[in-house]
Amino acid sequence: MEQERSNKVLDRGVAADLWRRTLSQITTVFGRLVYLASLRNVNTGRYEHHGLALVFGEDEAHRALRKSHVQIFEQWLNFSIKEQHDDLTLYLLSLEVDKRILIENWLRDMPYKDVVPPSFRAAERRLHIADITALLELLKNELGVSLPDPDA
Numbered sequence: 001m002e003q004e005r006s007n008k009v010l011d012r013g014v015a016a017d018l019w020r021r022t023l024s025q026i027t028t029v030f031g032r033l034v035y036l037a038s039l040r041n042v043n044t045g046r047y048e049h050h051g052l053a054l055v056f057g058e059d060e061a062h063r064a065l066r067k068s069h070v071q072i073f074e075q076w077l078n079f080s081i082k083e084q085h086d087d088l089t090l091y092l093l094s095l096e097v098d099k100r101i102l103i104e105n106w107l108r109d110m111p112y113k114d115v116v117p118p119s120f121r122a123a124e125r126r127l128h129i130a131d132i133t134a135l136l137e138l139l140k141n142e143l144g145v146s147l148p149d150p151d152a
Contacts, residue, residue, distance in 0.1 A: 014056045014064035018049075023068065028091040029076050030084075033115040036069040045118065069117045077124065081131065088135050089142075103140050107133065 026032045039047045047065030048058075056064070079087065095102060106112065112132045116125050 014052060014060050015068060018052060018064055018068055028087050029072060030087050030091040032072045033076060036065060036072060037115040039065055070119060073117050084131060085135055089139060099143050103136055107136050
């Protein structure tokens with residue numbers, strides 16, 4: 001029982017540190033998803049963050065990162081389509097790359113599918129991919145991005 005209470009306090013400490021030092025500095029929810037997904041080692045399935053691991057240990061860092069990834073993805077899924085649009089627009093505009101190239105690559109390669117935490121079901125993954133694809137098509141028109149015809 002004492003060990004369980006100690007783990008909860010430690011977990012809050014790791015999560016608080018992660019929020020205070022890193023996640024609060026990322027201005028968009030989608031940006032936080034991209035960041036957290038990038039910390040997941042695809043070979044092991046574990047989240048890795050050198051600084052958190054040094055202070056709190058690898059297991060605690062992994063747990064806090066995994067939990068934060070899930071919570072932020074849930075926040076994203078609970079956004080209205082308008083909120084997702086506004087957040088994604090801010091994220092994409094913050095990237096220093098030609099928007100035509102960015103949207104073209106995102107529609108083709110779908111890197112946004114990788115921000116989904118592994119614990120989510122296929123239906124939630126499909127919903128996320130469909131929403132982002134629709135938003136990118138909308139943004140393509142809003143930003144005046146004309147893509148070349150792939151059949152030309």
